[in-house]
Amino acid sequence: MYQPTATEENYLKTIYHLSNTGIKSVNTSSIATSMETTAASVTDMLRKLSDKEWINYEKYKGVKITRKGEKVALGIIRKHRLWEVFLTNILEFEWDEVHHMAEELEHVSSEELIKRLDTFLGHPKFDPHGDPIPDQTGKMESHDKFSLSSGEAGEKYIITGVTDHSTLFLKHLRKYGLLPGVTVSIAEIMDYDKSMLVKVNKDKFHLSLEVSKNILIKKYVSAK
Amino acid sequence: MYQPTATEENYLKTIYHLSNTGIKSVNTSSIATSMETTAASVTDMLRKLSDKEWINYEKYKGVKITRKGEKVALGIIRKHRLWEVFLTNILEFEWDEVHHMAEELEHVSSEELIKRLDTFLGHPKFDPHGDPIPDQTGKMESHDKFSLSSGEAGEKYIITGVTDHSTLFLKHLRKYGLLPGVTVSIAEIMDYDKSMLVKVNKDKFHLSLEVSKNILIKKYVSAK
DNA sequence: TACTATTTTTAGATTTGTCTAAATTTAATA
DNA sequence: TATTAAATTTAGACAAATCTAAAAATAGTA
Numbered sequence: 001m002y003q004p005t006a007t008e009e010n011y012l013k014t015i016y017h018l019s020n021t022g023i024k025s026v027n028t029s030s031i032a033t034s035m036e037t038t039a040a041s042v043t044d045m046l047r048k049l050s051d052k053e054w055i056n057y058e059k060y061k062g063v064k065i066t067r068k069g070e071k072v073a074l075g076i077i078r079k080h081r082l083w084e085v086f087l088t089n090i091l092e093f094e095w096d097e098v099h100h101m102a103e104e105l106e107h108v109s110s111e112e113l114i115k116r117l118d119t120f121l122g123h124p125k126f127d128p129h130g131d132p133i134p135d136q137t138g139k140m141e142s143h144d145k146f147s148l149s150s151g152e153a154g155e156k157y158i159i160t161g162v163t164d165h166s167t168l169f170l171k172h173l174r175k176y177g178l179l180p181g182v183t184v185s186i187a188e189i190m191d192y193d194k195s196m197l198v199k200v201n202k203d204k205f206h207l208s209l210e211v212s213k214n215i216l217i218k219k220y221v222s223a224k
Numbered sequence: 225m226y227q228p229t230a231t232e233e234n235y236l237k238t239i240y241h242l243s244n245t246g247i248k249s250v251n252t253s254s255i256a257t258s259m260e261t262t263a264a265s266v267t268d269m270l271r272k273l274s275d276k277e278w279i280n281y282e283k284y285k286g287v288k289i290t291r292k293g294e295k296v297a298l299g300i301i302r303k304h305r306l307w308e309v310f311l312t313n314i315l316e317f318e319w320d321e322v323h324h325m326a327e328e329l330e331h332v333s334s335e336e337l338i339k340r341l342d343t344f345l346g347h348p349k350f351d352p353h354g355d356p357i358p359d360q361t362g363k364m365e366s367h368d369k370f371s372l373s374s375g376e377a378g379e380k381y382i383i384t385g386v387t388d389h390s391t392l393f394l395k396h397l398r399k400y401g402l403l404p405g406v407t408v409s410i411a412e413i414m415d416y417d418k419s420m421l422v423k424v425n426k427d428k429f430h431l432s433l434e435v436s437k438n439i440l441i442k443k444y445v446s447a448k
Numbered sequence: 449t450a451c452t453a454t455t456t457t458t459a460g461a462t463t464t465g466t467c468t469a470a471a472t473t474t475a476a477t478a
Numbered sequence: 479t480a481t482t483a484a485a486t487t488t489a490g491a492c493a494a495a496t497c498t499a500a501a502a503a504t505a506g507t508a
Binding site: 028 | 455456457458
């Protein structure tokens with residue numbers, strides 16, 4: 001129907017993320033905080049998005065994204081994550097360097113371009129941070145991830161993603177080789193501060209609760 | 225000094241092209257025509273570009289691009305042409321399909337991205353249309369091209385580029401395999417309308433003056 | 449319930465890039 | 479040279495996205 005502007009795309013992406021990954025309701029101030037703008041600007045934009053039927057919005061009542069809006073958001077998320085794969089796998093950027101560039105590339109409009117990029121990259125299912133890449137129809141894998149901080153001593157896990165996407169955190173993990181796909185065993189969990197001693201290949205190190213909380217894992221299964 | 229907006233980049237690119245490839249002086253209306261906008265909008269923008277010292281502009285006296293402005297323009301042209309190489313060589317688009325996508329991609333800001341793209345592509349010297357790609361400092365090859373319409377019967381040439389970049393024209397040439405790098409011999413030039421009979425590989429076809437005028441060539445030299 | 453604090457919205461401005469219509473300047477020609 | 483034609487600039491307005499400050503609505507609490 002309407003063609004969203006880059007700004008509208010960014011709002012929809014944020015609203016989508018807050019609706020799904022966040023716990024609390026999607027209200028004006030949470031959007032403002034996420035987008036580093038003011039509540040007044042958000043209110044203005046919510047009215048526009050509502051007029052275009054990408055969200056349901058009632059004054060003072062918060063926001064719910066519509067199917068239409070979700071489709072727009074998933075399209076942008078798909079582009080963002082495919083470009084991230086391109087930047088790391090093909091141009092050899094580190095996983096903590098690609099977010100900002102992908103934020104620009106995701107607004108390049110051609111659908112055919114993204115279709116061919118997807119083919120060129122071999123139809124990847126996950127981006128470098130372990131986040132699933134929606135397909136053209138918006139579907140994506142969502143194997144139930146849980147946090148390393150909820151893992152048990154003596155158990156073996158595979159890293160599948162992160163919940164903190166900040167450069168600082170990603171850089172930190174890279175230093176220890178804690179990347180998606182890597183196998184980690186928990187050697188010991190300290191009662192005192194819930195920090196843990198983990199083994200990755202031959203290396204052993206200590207992770208604070210702060211860090212383990214933000215690492216996503218799945219159970220290690222030998223075959224497949 | 226200043227960071228140009230995408231719109232400012234487009235104006236500078238147009239002014240650069242009009243200054244170099246065109247013959248006539250760079251005036252308000254030629255810019256307006258090129259950019260498919262009004263003279264009034266151009267005047268507004270010229271004042272801005274002048275304030276930022278990317279052009280020298282005096283009311284009613286036309287425009288001259290400065291060294292600073294040229295640097296901005298060449299940066300954008302470099303990005304545009306590198307993305308065109310990516311789209312044709314890597315994503316396998318046809319040469320007549322890439323212009324519009326490159327117009328969007330050229331405004332993605334990261335210098336490091338373009339540096340790595342350049343490396344990934346093998347530091348190409350020309351884009352798919354035969355136009356030279358400036359290096360990081362703005363330098364580019366400029367082997368003196370001339371028009372196929374000025375070629376002589378019985379001579380052999382190599383196609384090096386085009387002067388008409390429209391999809392329609394490029395599609396037309398693609399149909400005949402008339403791409404940069406291809407060798408063409410002129411079998412005959414018709415006195416009546418200056419149309420010519422050319423040979424490409426085993427094929428022979430007839431080119432109107434309209435077409436041959438817009439094909440750039442260099443002399444065929446067996447070795448190298 | 450009444451009052452205060454917080455959240456959200458409105459009002460009014462600003463910036464960027466655009467437009468149309470009118471005024472001005474330069475160029476062309478009788 | 480005077481006058482008309484063409485090109486250019488100015489004036490005033492608009493749309494998108496933003497902001498600050500003030501007003502209104504909702505939520506929290508004594």
